[in-house]
Each structure stands twice: as C-alpha cells, then as structure tokens.
Amino acid sequence: MSERKTIDLNILGQVCPACLLVAIKEMNNNRNELKSGEAELVIKTDHRYATRTIPDSAKAMGFNVDIKKEETYYEIKISKRQ
Amino acid sequence: MTPEPEDNSPSPNTPQNDDHELQETNRRYATYIREKVNQLLQVIGTLPLSPEELDDDTLLDLDPIGIVAGSFEQILEYHKEIITELRMARDELQAIFDATGVGISIIDNDFRIIKCNEKQRELLVDKDMHDITGKYCYEVYCNKESPGLDCPAVDTLATGRSVIIREVEKKGKHFQIVTTPFKDGEGGDVGVIEVLLDITEKKRAEDAEKEQRGFYLTEKSKLATIIQSLSDGLFVTDKEGTVVSFNNAAQKITGYSETEAVGMPYENFLAMLAQGTAGNHISGKDFRNTELTVLTKDKQQLVLSLTSALVKDSEDRAIGKVFTFRDVTEEKQRQEVYHRTEKLVALGQLSAGIAHELNTPLGNILGYARLMMKDKNLSSLQKERLEIVAEQAKKSNAIIKDLLSFARQSNPALRNIRDVDINAIVTDVLRILRTETEKHGISVHAGLGSLLTIKADARQIEQVILNIVLNAIQAIGDNGEIWVKTACKDRSVIIEIKDNGPGIPDEVKPRIFDPFFTTKPVGKGTGLGLSICAGIVNEHGGSIDVESREGKGTTFTIALPVHNS
Numbered sequence: 001m002s003e004r005k006t007i008d009l010n011i012l013g014q015v016c017p018a019c020l021l022v023a024i025k026e027m028n029n030n031r032n033e034l035k036s037g038e039a040e041l042v043i044k045t046d047h048r049y050a051t052r053t054i055p056d057s058a059k060a061m062g063f064n065v066d067i068k069k070e071e072t073y074y075e076i077k078i079s080k081r082q
Numbered sequence: 083m084t085p086e087p088e089d090n091s092p093s094p095n096t097p098q099n100d101d102h103e104l105q106e107t108n109r110r111y112a113t114y115i116r117e118k119v120n121q122l123l124q125v126i127g128t129l130p131l132s133p134e135e136l137d138d139d140t141l142l143d144l145d146p147i148g149i150v151a152g153s154f155e156q157i158l159e160y161h162k163e164i165i166t167e168l169r170m171a172r173d174e175l176q177a178i179f180d181a182t183g184v185g186i187s188i189i190d191n192d193f194r195i196i197k198c199n200e201k202q203r204e205l206l207v208d209k210d211m212h213d214i215t216g217k218y219c220y221e222v223y224c225n226k227e228s229p230g231l232d233c234p235a236v237d238t239l240a241t242g243r244s245v246i247i248r249e250v251e252k253k254g255k256h257f258q259i260v261t262t263p264f265k266d267g268e269g270g271d272v273g274v275i276e277v278l279l280d281i282t283e284k285k286r287a288e289d290a291e292k293e294q295r296g297f298y299l300t301e302k303s304k305l306a307t308i309i310q311s312l313s314d315g316l317f318v319t320d321k322e323g324t325v326v327s328f329n330n331a332a333q334k335i336t337g338y339s340e341t342e343a344v345g346m347p348y349e350n351f352l353a354m355l356a357q358g359t360a361g362n363h364i365s366g367k368d369f370r371n372t373e374l375t376v377l378t379k380d381k382q383q384l385v386l387s388l389t390s391a392l393v394k395d396s397e398d399r400a401i402g403k404v405f406t407f408r409d410v411t412e413e414k415q416r417q418e419v420y421h422r423t424e425k426l427v428a429l430g431q432l433s434a435g436i437a438h439e440l441n442t443p444l445g446n447i448l449g450y451a452r453l454m455m456k457d458k459n460l461s462s463l464q465k466e467r468l469e470i471v472a473e474q475a476k477k478s479n480a481i482i483k484d485l486l487s488f489a490r491q492s493n494p495a496l497r498n499i500r501d502v503d504i505n506a507i508v509t510d511v512l513r514i515l516r517t518e519t520e521k522h523g524i525s526v527h528a529g530l531g532s533l534l535t536i537k538a539d540a541r542q543i544e545q546v547i548l549n550i551v552l553n554a555i556q557a558i559g560d561n562g563e564i565w566v567k568t569a570c571k572d573r574s575v576i577i578e579i580k581d582n583g584p585g586i587p588d589e590v591k592p593r594i595f596d597p598f599f600t601t602k603p604v605g606k607g608t609g610l611g612l613s614i615c616a617g618i619v620n621e622h623g624g625s626i627d628v629e630s631r632e633g634k635g636t637t638f639t640i641a642l643p644v645h646n647s
Contacts, residue, residue: 027153031152053129056128
C-alpha cells in the first residue's frame with residue numbers, strides 16, 4: 001500500500017471565516033485525491049472558531065474529520081470517509 | 083434578493099460623485115454576496131461570516147460564491163452516494179428478510195400487519211390471500227376474530243418486553259415464537275416484530291423418538307416379565323461378570339434372594355452354590371448343559387444343568403453373559419432307576435436260567451439224600467453227613483426260590499393285576515409280623531389314610547411291604563419303633579415305612595437297590611430283597627425312595643399311581 005499524500009494547509013494567524021473559505025477551497029481543489037483516499041488534508045489553525053466551522057463543512061461534504069490540539073494550535077485532518 | 087440601485091435621482095456628475103456611487107454600489111454588491119454566502123454556509127450547517135473578521139475586498143478576492151458552489155457540488159455528490167448506499171442496504175435487508183428460514187412479521191399497535199416476509203407467508207398465510215398489509219394479524223395468521231390470550235404480541239405490546247413462546251400450534255403446524263418491540267427513530271413503540279420458527283419437524287422427530295423410547299420400554303418390560311416367569315433359573319451378568327439380574331425361578335431353585343445374588347461376580351456365586359460338593363469345575367468357561375452338584379441355601383443337594391451364552395449389543399460386542407439352569411435332580415434319579423431296571427431285567431433272565439438249570443439237580447440231591455437216609459444199615463456218622471447234604475441242598479433251594487422270585491417279577495406275563503386295597507395289605511403284613519416284632523420289643527404304629535383302590539398284583543405288593551418292614555426289624559435289632567403310614571397324594575398312593583434304627587451309611591445308600599448287594603454276613607442274605615422290591619414298584623409304574631441319616635433312622639417311601647392298568 002502506497003503512502004498517503006499529505007496536503008498541508010497552514011492558516012496560522014488567519015482568522016475565520018476567511019480560514020473556513022480557504023479550507024473549503026482547498027477541499028474543492030483536491031476533491032478527487034481526498035475522496036479516493038490518495039491524499040489527506042492537514043489544516044493547522046490557531047483560531048478556535050475554525051475548529052467548529054471547518055469540521056461542520058467537511059462532514060457535510062462527506063469527509064472524515066479528526067481534530068487534534070497541539071500546544072499552540074489545532075490540527076484538523078480531513079480524509080476519505082470510512 | 084436581487085441587488086437594486088437604491089437611488090436613481092439626478093445628481094451632479096462630478097468625478098467625486100461617480101467615485102462615491104461606485105463605492106456605494108460595490109458595497110451593496112459585497113453586502114449581497116456576504117448575505118448570500120452566509121445563507122449558503124448556514125445551509126451547509128456552519129457559522130456565518132462576520133464583517134469584522136473579513137472585509138469586503140478580501141471577501142470578494144476569495145471568490146466565496148465559487149467556493150460555496152464547489153462545496154455544494156461535493157455535498158450533492160456525497161448525498162447521491164449515501165442514497166445509493168442506502169438503497170443497496172435496503173435491498174440487502176429485504177433479501178435477508180425474505181431468504182431467512184424464519185417467518186418475520188411486523189405488526190402495528192392495532193395488530194395490523196405492516197409487513198411480512200416470504201417465509202411467514204409460506205408458513206401462515208393462505209394461498210388465495212394476496213395483499214395482507216393492513217389486515218389484522220390474528221385473522222390472517224391465527225384464523226381468529228381477536229388476539230388470543232396466549233398471543234405473545236399482546237404481551238409485548240402491553241409490557242414493552244420481548245416474549246418467547248416455546249411451542250404453539252397454528253394451522254396444524256408447531257412453532258416457537260419470539261416477539262420484540264419495534265421502535266421508531268425516536269424510540270417510540272410502533273409495534274411488534276414477530277419471529278416464527280417452524281418446529282413441526284423437530285416436534286415430529288421428538289414424538290417419534292418418544293414413541294421409539296416407549297416401544298423399547300415396553301419390550302424391556304415384556305422381556306423382564308418373560309425372564310421372571312420362566313420355569314428355568316436365569317441370571318445375567320454385565321461385561322465384568324457381575325450378576326445384575328436374577329429371576330424368580332433362580333431364587334426358588336437356589337434359595338438365594340435377588341439381593342444376595344446381584345452384585346456378586348458370577349464365579350463367586352457358582353462357587354458358593356458348589357461349596358462342599360466335589361467334582362465341579364466352574365471357573366471361566368462356557369457351559370452347555372453342564373451338570374453341577376450344588377447345595378441350596380437351606381443345604382439341600384441338587385443337580386443343576388447349567389448353560390451359558392454371551393449377551394451381545396447391536397454391534398455384536400459382548401456386554402455380558404446369560405446363565406440358565408434347571409433342577410435335574412429328579413430326572414437324574416429317574417435315569418438311575420431306569421438303568422437299575424435294565425440291569426434287573428438282564429439279571430432276571432440270567433437268574434431264571436440258572437435257577438431252572440439248578441432246580442432239578444438240587445431236587446435230585448435232596449431226594450437221593452433223603453432216600454439214602456432211610457437205609458437202616460447206615461452208621462450214625464454216615465446219617466449225620468447225609469443230613470448235612472440234605473440241609474445244604476434245602477438252603478440252596480431257598481436261594482433258588484429267591485432267584486426265581488426275582489426272575490418272575492421281571493416277567494409281566496406272570497403278574498396278577500386286579501383292584502387292590504393297600505390298607506388291607508398293610509394290615510395283613512403287620513399281622514403276619516406281629517410275633518416277630520413283639521419278640522424283638524419293637525412297637526409298630528400304623529397310620530392308615532383314606533385311599534383309592536389301585537390296579538396291582540396284591541401278592542407282589544405284599545412282598546414289597548413285608549420285605550421293607552422285615553429289613554426295618556432286622557436293622558433295629560431289639561427295642562425300637564416302626565411307623566407305617568398310607569396316604570393319597572397327586573393321584574398316587576403313598577406308603578411310608580419309617581424306623582428309628584441306625585440308618586444307612588452314605589457310602590452304602592446308592593447301592594441298596596442293586597441286586598446281590600448286601601451288608602449281611604455271607605449266607606444270611608442274598609442281596610435280592612430290595613432289588614426285587616424296586617423292580618416290583620417300578621413295574622407298577624411307581625417309585626421307591628429312601629431317606630436315611632446315620633443314627634437317625636430310615637424312611638422308605640413307595641408311591642404307586644392310581645391309574646394303572
């Protein structure tokens with residue numbers, strides 16, 4: 001099994017909802033790779049609000065979402081649904 | 083909402099004014115876009131954009147409508163996938179629902195059928211009934227007008243709990259039924275799921291097994307009855323040789339109870355029976371009409387004919403042994419009598435020949451001796467010697483008379499058969515012997531029962547009784563007692579002659595009826611008396627038995643059949 005590609009989206013310092021739109025845009029641009037499971041999108045954000053808006057949208061679009069809290073930011077991983 | 087220019091009134095056409103208007107228009111468009119994007123974000127399920135965090139220029143630069151449109155495209159695609167998956171799941175579920183081996187029926191709170199699977203239809207729905215949805219389950223499945231008291235669905239609807247009924251009969255079939263409450267998405271009860279398992283075949287198999295078991299129990303009981311009612315003794319051992327069953331006849335013959343015999347190794351049991359009797363070989367072999375001399379529990383000696391066989395199971399494996407035995411004591415005695423009679427006949431013929439041949443020369447010897455004794459010229463010594471010759475010739479003549487008597491009783495042509503009263507003969511014999519008994523101080527007790535007349539040779543019967551009573555007198559010697567009893571038993575006349583003499587030693591007992599066997603000194607007896615008696619009784623179809631213990635006296639028992647031609 002080949003390694004899954006990671007697409008990093010660093011929106012540290014940006015505030016929502018700009019970051020929501022940026023994240024959705026990234027999901028739109030990489031939809032095929034994300035849906036097939038070839039890639040996963042890892043978003044780094046320090047805006048707490050984004051930990052609600054981004055997962056809500058990603059779930060509605062049919063993705064699997066994992067949120068992890070690091071020391072100074074949140075990491076939201078968007079991948080193919082199970 | 084479509085953005086409309088808010089004010090169309092004329093205004094001074096200055097570059098500042100134009101700029102201002104353009105800004106105003108852009109602001110309105112930006113507001114419109116922001117509102118629409120927020121509206122769409124809300125549809126997606128997320129929070130609206132706020133102007134403090136995203137100014138209009140940045141908003142427009144981001145192309146939010148394009149982004150949201152792309153998102154919607156993905157959402158719709160995702161929904162399509164979900165719908166396809168749900169359809170597949172529904173079809174799979176329906177296939178399972180129909181293919182399962184149990185009947186499944188979904189019933190609402192009013193007992194109306196919402197749905198049922200093919201198996202349920204096959205099990206309980208009449209063939210001519212097509213659409214059953216909305217019909218009452220009790221009408222369709224149970225042919226009833228209202229739910230039965232034993233209906234598990236009633237119970238489940240009332241209690242909200244699952245109910246299981248192990249066995250119920252519907253339309254000639256047997257079922258196990260499980261009812262489970264059926265809830266809607268919010269957890270409210272909307273009815274009952276009823277699952278039916280057809281156990282008709284299982285029940286039939288159980289009934290057949292029960293019947294089979296009953297059959298075997300009946301057969302077992304029959305066999306037990308047969309075993310218990312057999313006239314032969316029978317006992318059965320297990321694989322280890324331990325007695326496990328001991329029938330009534332076995333108890334009657336051996337005197338041991340079932341409790342005493344059961345649990346014993348059969349070899350120990352046989353050894354216990356054979357104790358003190360010689361010549362029995364009983365260990366570890368099969369028996370086929372093997373004769374065993376045994377002692378019963380009450381110390382009676384019997385001869386048993388024993389046969390054994392292996393007991394095998396349905397697969398021909400040995401699971402024990404069965405032993406059967408008969409009491410052949412009487413049979414053996416009869417055989418002995420038969421052999422003795424055979425011998426008597428042969429001896430009778432021989433004796434008749436010898437007697438006939440010796441009678442004439444002895445008569446001559448006696449005649450001539452007497453004739454010579456009349457000669458007056460004889461010296462006294464010669465006379466004395468002639469007397470000895472005559473005396474010895476007379477003695478020899480007596481022996482010959484005995485021999486002839488012995489020969490005659492084996493010759494049926496010489497017998498004189500007529501109706502005979504045994505009591506009269508006994509009375510006569512005792513009268514004849516009265517002098518003899520009184521002389522020896524012997525008291526005679528007669529106990530004469532009421533008898534039927536029999537057909538017999540009176541002279542021969544008299545000879546038998548006389549002989550036996552004389553033997554008793556001789557055995558007692560002086561001072562003793564003799565009892566003579568007569569009775570009728572089992573169509574036979576019984577004559578019992580008992581004395582309190584010294585008895586007959588065990589080693590002598592088997593030979594007392596043999597011809598020429600005597601315990602008297604030489605010259606005192608011919609050894610033919612009892613042999614002649616036995617021959618006479620035998621010829622009359624009767625039997626003669628002796629019971630004697632040393633020091634305890636002797637009893638002779640003669641049985642003569644009433645119907646005897």
